[in-house]
Amino acid sequence: MTTPHINAAKDAFAPICLLPGDPLRAEFIANSFLTDAKQVTNVRNMLGFTGTYKGVPVSVMGSGMGIPSCSIYATELIRFYGVKQLVRVGSCGAVQPDINLHDIILAQGASTDSGVNRQRFSGLDFAAIADFGLLRKVAEQAEQTNLKVRVGNVFSADLFYQDDRSRLELLRKYGILGVEMEAAGLYGVAAEHGVAALTVLTVSDHIARGEAMSSSERQIGFRDMVQLTLDALI
Numbered sequence: 368m369t370t371p372h373i374n375a376a377k378d379a380f381a382p383i384c385l386l387p388g389d390p391l392r393a394e395f396i397a398n399s400f401l402t403d404a405k406q407v408t409n410v411r412n413m414l415g416f417t418g419t420y421k422g423v424p425v426s427v428m429g430s431g432m433g434i435p436s437c438s439i440y441a442t443e444l445i446r447f448y449g450v451k452q453l454v455r456v457g458s459c460g461a462v463q464p465d466i467n468l469h470d471i472i473l474a475q476g477a478s479t480d481s482g483v484n485r486q487r488f489s490g491l492d493f494a495a496i497a498d499f500g501l502l503r504k505v506a507e508q509a510e511q512t513n514l515k516v517r518v519g520n521v522f523s524a525d526l527f528y529q530d531d532r533s534r535l536e537l538l539r540k541y542g543i544l545g546v547e548m549e550a551a552g553l554y555g556v557a558a559e560h561g562v563a564a565l566t567v568l569t570v571s572d573h574i575a576r577g578e579a580m581s582s583s584e585r586q587i588g589f590r591d592m593v594q595l596t597l598d599a600l601i
């Protein structure tokens with residue numbers, strides 16, 4: 368079976384799928400965390416893998432950057448491959464002064480400048496929120512392992528390069544924790560199909576302070592996020 372963007376066998380994906388933006392991060396997660404991970408799709412080099420974690424089948428697939436790309440993969444995974452729980456494991460730029468590089472954010476909700484949810488919600492404003500069950504599991508796992516996480520609203524931006532400082536100040540004032548590019552779209556796709564989604568983010572940049580992780584720091588930081596997420600869900 369193939370879809371326009373996934374060339375996996377019909378039963379190739381597990382009901383739980385992690386979605387990093389970067390397909391090479393998907394490969395890293397598969398090789399580092401999953402047992403017997405096998406590559407199941409490679410259309411456009413958007414790699415997807417399925418293996419097990421503590422004996423439970425888990426998939427991981429790149430989603431690309433931005434809501435349109437992520438929405439394509441999320442929709443095909445749900446409609447054609449039966450995925451029921453989609454958990455984005457991504458990076459973000461921090462907005463608030465008390466958030467630092469390496470911090471982990473659970474995106475309880477996602478504000479956005481994208482119009483996609485208005486398109487699917489008849490022009491009305493849809494509150495793009497995480498599945499409470501998934502959110503609670505990851506928050507409780509963090510508490511049990513003494514890993515500090517922040518839970519709240521993030522902003523899913525269409526533009527990565529956005530130099531408007533007044534917008535940054537607006538986001539800070541409204542309590543936005545971090546800026547990324549997919550969560551609001553993922554939550555909209557999940558709501559449309561009646562499945563569960565969550566976004567877990569590692570702070571890779573501080574937008575206000577102009578700080579950024581090195582590539583090796585990114586890998587270690589992402590490791591903590593993935594470990595937390597898998598231990599919470601499985």
Ligand SMILES: O=P(O)(O)O[C@H]1O[C@H](CO)[C@@H](O)[C@H]1O
Nearest residue numbers: 387388389432457458547548
């Ligand atoms: O690291 P990922 O998961 O790709 O997430 C963030 O990084 C990309 C921008 O560099 C966007 O996709 C943004 O959401």
Ligand SMILES: O=c1cc[nH]c(=O)[nH]1
Nearest residue numbers: 458459460546547572
């Ligand atoms: O979308 C993103 C991701 C990481 N850092 C940012 O500043 N923006």
